Amino acid sequence: MTQPIRYELLRRDEHSLARRGRLTTPHGVIETPVFMPVGTQATVKTMAPWELAEVGAGIILSNTYHLHLRPGEELVRKAGGLHGFMHWDGAVLTDSGGFQVFSLADLRKITDDGVTFRSHLDGSLHSFTPESVMEIENALGADIIMAFDECPPYPATREYVETSLRRTLDWAARCKAAHRRPDEQGLFGIVQGGEHIDLRKESAQRLVELDFPGYAIGGLSVGEPKPLMYEILSATTPWLPADKPRYLMGVGSPDDLFEGVERGVDMFDCVLPTRIARNGTVLTSEGKRVMKNARYGDDFLPLDPNCQCKVCQTFSRAYIRHLLKADEVLGIRLTTYHNVYFMLDLMKQIRQSLDEGRFLLYKQEFYARYGYNETNAGEEV
Amino acid sequence: MTQPIRYELLRRDEHSLARRGRLTTPHGVIETPVFMPVGTQATVKTMAPWELAEVGAGIILSNTYHLHLRPGEELVRKAGGLHGFMHWDGAVLTDSGGFQVFSLADLRKITDDGVTFRSHLDGSLHSFTPESVMEIENALGADIIMAFDECPPYPATREYVETSLRRTLDWAARCKAAHRRPDEQGLFGIVQGGEHIDLRKESAQRLVELDFPGYAIGGLSVGEPKPLMYEILSATTPWLPADKPRYLMGVGSPDDLFEGVERGVDMFDCVLPTRIARNGTVLTSEGKRVMKNARYGDDFLPLDPNCQCKVCQTFSRAYIRHLLKADEVLGIRLTTYHNVYFMLDLMKQIRQSLDEGRFLLYKQEFYARYGYNETNAGEEV
Numbered sequence A, B: 001m002t003q004p005i006r007y008e009l010l011r012r013d014e015h016s017l018a019r020r021g022r023l024t025t026p027h028g029v030i031e032t033p034v035f036m037p038v039g040t041q042a043t044v045k046t047m048a049p050w051e052l053a054e055v056g057a058g059i060i061l062s063n064t065y066h067l068h069l070r071p072g073e074e075l076v077r078k079a080g081g082l083h084g085f086m087h088w089d090g091a092v093l094t095d096s097g098g099f100q101v102f103s104l105a106d107l108r109k110i111t112d113d114g115v116t117f118r119s120h121l122d123g124s125l126h127s128f129t130p131e132s133v134m135e136i137e138n139a140l141g142a143d144i145i146m147a148f149d150e151c152p153p154y155p156a157t158r159e160y161v162e163t164s165l166r167r168t169l170d171w172a173a174r175c176k177a178a179h180r181r182p183d184e185q186g187l188f189g190i191v192q193g194g195e196h197i198d199l200r201k202e203s204a205q206r207l208v209e210l211d212f213p214g215y216a217i218g219g220l221s222v223g224e225p226k227p228l229m230y231e232i233l234s235a236t237t238p239w240l241p242a243d244k245p246r247y248l249m250g251v252g253s254p255d256d257l258f259e260g261v262e263r264g265v266d267m268f269d270c271v272l273p274t275r276i277a278r279n280g281t282v283l284t285s286e287g288k289r290v291m292k293n294a295r296y297g298d299d300f301l302p303l304d305p306n307c308q309c310k311v312c313q314t315f316s317r318a319y320i321r322h323l324l325k326a327d328e329v330l331g332i333r334l335t336t337y338h339n340v341y342f343m344l345d346l347m348k349q350i351r352q353s354l355d356e357g358r359f360l361l362y363k364q365e366f367y368a369r370y371g372y373n374e375t376n377a378g379e380e381v
C-alpha cells in the first residue's frame, strides 16, 4: 500500500516549536505551515476555482455534513469526487461532519455506535457512524479525510469529556478499519480531551498507537479564552510525532496563525477571511477595515496598499465601498478575493521567515503593524 | 471640434433593413450590430471588468438615475469617470435617467422645465432638467450619453403622447446646448411618439434637424405587444439617417435582436441575460433552461453543449444546479457569465451572417433550434 499523504520536516525553528515542512498529496505538493480556505458546500464562497489558484491556494477544506445533506455524496462520487465536481485540481480535505452535527443539526441521540440527528435544512433524519462517515468521505474523494469524532462543548464536566474521548478513540479505530481507499486518501485522527492537559496527552498517545498519516487537534476555538487555547496547544503538539503533519481544526485568524505555528502546528483552516468579507470587512497589514464606513467614501487607495493581489492592484476603496453599499455581488467577490489572498500571503511570509530563521522577529514586526495585543486583537485600525 | 462618435456603414443586407457597421468611440472600435450588457450601478451584476472583456463586451450601459443617487456623479468624476471608477477600458453609454424617473422613482411633478421626484432608495427629493442631466452625464464621463427624455406609458392618449413628444424635442435641443464635453462624449437624441407612426416620424425628423451623432428609439418594450413594437420600429428607422447609428433602448431578448437588426437597428441593451441568470435561468442555443429543475440534478453536460464560454468548457449542469440550490454566489456568477457570453456570441454570429449575406437564413436556423414562435418565445426546452 502506498501512503497517499507524506510529510517531510524541512527545518525546525531554533526559538520555538515552529516547523517548515512539505506535504505531498495526490493533488500537489503543499509547503507547510499552510492555510486552507474553507469551501463548505463545494465552493469557497464567491470564488471560482481558477481564482483560488491565482491567490495561491494549494489545498481547500470542504464539509462532509453539508455535502452529505446537499447534493449528497453519491452525486459527487459520480462527478469524479470533489475535484471533478468543483473542477479543482489542487488538494482537498474533508472534515468528518462531527463538529457540524453537534453545532448545526438538531441532535437526537449520541450512542457508542454513532449519532442520530435532524438536518438543519429540512428536518430529515440522518445517522452518522464511523463506518457511514468513512463511506461518505470515500465517495467525496478528498485527498485528506478526517476520522469521525465527538467535539465536546466548552465548558463540559471532566466526566463528560472522558466519556466522549474514549468514544472518539474507539471511533478513530473503527474509521481506520472502515476506510476503503487508503492508498488514495489519507485518514487523519483527531485529538480531543477538552481543556484537560492529561486527557489531551492520552488522546494523542492512543491515536499515535493507531498510526495515522496525520493528526488533527480538535475541540479548540469552541468558546474557551484564547490563552487557554494556546496553553492546551502547547501541551498537545509535543505528544505528536515529528514526522507527521499537525492540523489545528477551525482556527485561523491572523494572530492564531502565528500562535499556532509557534506551537508546532502545520495546517490551519478558518471561515474568518471569507465570512467577514461578506460583511465588507477586510484584513490588511494594518489591521481590519470595515469598508462600509463613510471614511472610505472618497478614498481612492487600494484596500491594502501593501497587498499585491489583483483586487488591490485594480480597484479603489471608494469603488468597493460603493459596491458593498449597493449590495452588488462584485463587492463581496472583491473583499473575499483580497482576504483569502491576504491569509495565504501571510502564511507564505511566515514560511519565508522560518526558512530564514527569523520567525519570532517577523511575528513581532507583523503585530507591530497589525496592532495586536490581547485586548484589541483584530480591532479596526 | 472632433466628433467623438463616428459610424461607418459597411454593408446593407439585400433582403432586409439590416446593416453591418462600425462605431468608433474614445474607448475602442465596436462592430455593429452590437449588444450592450447593462451595468446599472457601475457594475454588470456579479461580473468583474476582466470577465466582461473575456466574454467579448466592447461597450456596456450604465444608469444615470442610479449613479446620481448612489454614489453620486461627483465621486465618479473624481475617480476619472466611469472608466476609472469601474476600471473598465471599453466603451460606456449612460442613459438619461428619464426611464427610471418615470418607472422607479416616486414622481412628484413634470413641467416643461423638468421633473421633480423622490429617490426610491431614501425618499430624498431630486430634480432632473435637461441641463442638470447633462451635468451629471458629463461628470460620469461615458463615451455616449443620452438626451433627457420623457418616456410616456403604454397605453397613453394621443394628446398625452403629443405633449410629451414636444417636451422631449425641446429637452433634446436644451441638452445639446448644455453638453459641455462634446469632443469627448457623443450625445444621442431619443425618438419618442408612442404607438403613433406619424408622431414617430415627426420625432425622428425634428431630431435629425438638431443633428446628433446617433439616434435612439425609446418608449418601446413598455408593455405593448411585440408585433406592435416591431411595426413601430419598421416605420421609424427609415426616417433616421443611414450614416448614423440607431440604438433601440432597453430591448434585447434573443428574438428581439433578430427582429431589431432586420429593421435596421445597430445597438441594443437589455437586463434580460443578467436578470434571469440570477434566478438560475440560462439562455442556450436550444432555448431557455431553468437550472434549478430536478432534471438537471445529475446532468453532467455543460449549460449549452454548443457554447464555447469558459463556464460551459468547465462546469456541469449538476454542479451549477447544486450551487444555485445552495444559494452560493458562484452559481449566479456562472449563469450570468454564460448568459452574457451567449448574447454577445449570438450578436457576433448575426454580424457574421450579415458579412456573408445570409442573415435571414441564419435567423431561420436560429429560430428552428431555439424554438421560437409567437406563442412559445423563450419557453424552456
Ligand SMILES: [Zn+2]
Residues within 6 Å of the ligand: A303, A304, A307, A308, A309, A310, A311, A312, A313, A338, A341
Ligand atoms: Zn489585496
Ligand SMILES: [Zn+2]
Residues within 6 Å of the ligand: B303, B304, B307, B308, B309, B310, B311, B312, B313, B338, B341
Ligand atoms: Zn456557455
